[in-house]
Amino acid sequence: MEHIFTEANFEQEVLNSDIPVMVDFYADWCGPCQMMMPTVEALAEEFEGRVKIGKINSDDAQSLCQKYGVMSIPNFIFFKNGEKVDNAIGAQTEDALAEKLEALL
Numbered sequence: 047m048e049h050i051f052t053e054a055n056f057e058q059e060v061l062n063s064d065i066p067v068m069v070d071f072y073a074d075w076c077g078p079c080q081m082m083m084p085t086v087e088a089l090a091e092e093f094e095g096r097v098k099i100g101k102i103n104s105d106d107a108q109s110l111c112q113k114y115g116v117m118s119i120p121n122f123i124f125f126k127n128g129e130k131v132d133n134a135i136g137a138q139t140e141d142a143l144a145e146k147l148e149a150l151l
Contacts, residue, residue, distance in 0.1 A: 048090040049100030053107050061128040063098050066150035068143070070101040071111065071121040078137040079120045085140045089147065097147050126150050 051059055051069055060067045070086050072079035090099040104111050104119050114123055114130060124132040124146055132146055 048087050049098060051100045051102040051107075053110055056102070056107075056110060059098070059100070060125055063125070063128075065096060065098055066147075067098045067100070067125040068147060068150075069123045069125065070099070071104045071107070071114075071116045071119050071123065072101050073103060073105050073119055076119050082120050082137055085138070085143065088140060089143055092144070093147050097150055099147075122146075124150055 049059060060069060068089075070079075070082070072082070074080075086099060086101065093099060102110065104116060104121075110116070114133075116123070118135055120135075120137065122134045122138065122143060123130055131150070134143065134146060
């Protein structure tokens with residue numbers, strides 16, 4: 047299941063997670079973000095229990111966007127042990143994201 051991250055729960059859900067995390071920075075008005083939703087949901091199911099996968103609305107998370115250099119969306123940022131270890135910008139194939147997720151394990 048896909049998680050919903052916010053500025054309020056980001057530290058607990060992402061930085062303090064005991065498993066790796068993929069955060070999808072998106073916005074409701076972003077066409078490519080909407081296009082990626084089924085892919086992100088499929089990956090969330092595939093990696094459930096091994097990688098936490100969720101999204102955060104970039105319009106509501108300006109300080110996090112600034113902190114992690116999110117200037118275009120969709121932007122997928124991968125965290126392990128509370129640290130940003132990788133990212134992918136723009137629409138991605140399911141295989142490309144799965145490869146990055148496998149690398150976290």
